[in-house]
Amino acid sequence: MIQIVTGDARPIFKQIVDGIRMQVMTGELKVGDKLPSVRGLSMQLVVNTNTVAKAYSELLSLGLVESRKGLGLFVIEPKQVFSDTERDSRLQQAIDTFINEIIGLGFDHDEISNMINDKLSKLKGKKEP
Incomplete structure (x- = not known):
């Protein structure tokens, strides 16, 4: 939904x-x-x-x-529409935006890494049958 x-x-x-x-x-x-x-x-x-x-x-x-x-x-089956360079650039831009959003929230590096890893694990789990 x-x-x-x-x-x-x-x-x-x-x-x-x-x-x-x-x-x-x-x-x-x-x-x-x-x-x-x-x-x-x-x-x-x-x-x-x-x-x-x-x-x-x-x-x-x-x-x-x-x-x-x-x-x-x-x-349809997702297609990679971006070159590897463009993908890397977009990832870097997304990371920069993310960092700018959370920088003042007071989380330490380990907390942030754990939260990101947890979210990615949940997404991976949803994709598996």
């Missing part, structure tokens, strides 16, 4: 993209699964249909879903 957080700095369409991407990466949505219609998801999340359409467009451009004429959007 995708959660929309009104106080989140990310736009709503990005929250939808991130939520669906997480569901795909954890195996909650499997290759071949059909996404809800734009109208259906907008009603479910109580957001504007244009917002969902924008999120779906982003998912198409990321190569996570494909459109089947008259049938809707379906999850």
Whole structure:
């Protein structure tokens, strides 16, 4: 289930993209699964249909879903759309953003590492059958 957080700095369409991407990466949505219609998801999340359409467009451009004429959007096998250099750059940018967000919260390095490892372990566990 995708959660929309009104106080989140990310736009709503990005929250939808991130939520669906997480569901795909954890195996909650499997290759071949059909996404809800734009109208259906907008009603479910109580957001504007244009917002969902924008999120779906982003998912198409990321190569996570494909459109089947008259049938809707379906999850496809994720493709690596970035070069290794671009992937490394994006990871570094995400880490820098993360560090900037947590720097003043008072956690020590071990606490942060443990929390990250715990989250990654849970994601890995969700993906396994």
